[in-house]
Amino acid sequence: MEKPLISMVVPIYNVEEYLKECLDSILGQTYRNLEIILINDGSTDGSFSICEEYAERDDRIRLISKKNGGLASARNRGIKEAKGDYIGFVDSDDRIHGKFVEALIHAILLNGCEIATSDYTNNLKKLKFAKNCNVILERNDAISGLLDDGGYKCFACNKLFKRTCFSGISFPEGELFEDIIPMYKLFNKAGRIAYIKCPLYYYRTRKGSISRARFSKGNYHLIKSIDYLLRNALEDNKNDRDRLMLGYLSYYMGFVRRGMLAGADIEKEIKRLRQLVKRNKRNIYIKHSNIRNLKKLELIIFSDFPLMYSLIINIIKRF
16 A cells, blocks of 8 residues: 655754754655655755755755745645645654654544644654654543643644644734634544653753744734634533633743733733732642643632742843
8 A cells, every 4th residue: 555645844944053953854764655845945054055955955855935924834845745645744843763754644644633743742852753643632531631731732743633624724823822713623523642651752942932032022923823722622512611721721821921021011911910810729739740840839829829929030031
């Protein structure tokens, strides 16, 4: 039986320092039937030259250049250009385990799923593959996992999708945190999800990346996105409310923390989060696997000891 063609889309913008590591990890996949679509999103450093070098080296690589439009725009262009039966995304400063594609497509084909996801890690030393770590999640459980503190989260990059999943679904251009709403829509559309419970994707957090960018109005896209996910998920999944709410509070806490560290005027959001924490305090104290104890402690201090939390933020600002 012929192996399906898989399109790996790599949006690229000014990442010459990390790009070769990323591309080497894709070219080194044990699954060989790939087309690798490099979307040069208006890079002004040496990234384009690196792309040309690699395209000459391997005929599976297709290089496409476009005017800078951001990550979502580049991903959407990659989806449009893809010829594979399945599509995956790799951010150009990240790396994937050598069995990343093989493990995900095997789980999809074996279980009749349309989407597979793996865990991710921020520690390159923890990037590893383990046998017999496949789990099949039904729709509601998979959607709840998008908000978990850890696991696979709302990232597009540690997943593999059947190309037809993207019919009518794209990444919202011009927004930060552009993964969240499309991931909810894709998971809701696909139903059963294959989950590889080991970290096959290395997500690099670097200075200048979206996740470390200075606080701005764009950060409000996070609230908009998690509000959308929570509202829609609760309509179909009332039995998992506690898990969804804890994940939601964890994301919201991240937004508030960044805003406070930046000295932004977010009093309205601070007040709202405190009310939500107090309303759901019982669930925070109960042991749940989807939110780390440190996050629970932060939420409790933020809610019950606001002066202490402000003092901690002011100390962090000095460093």
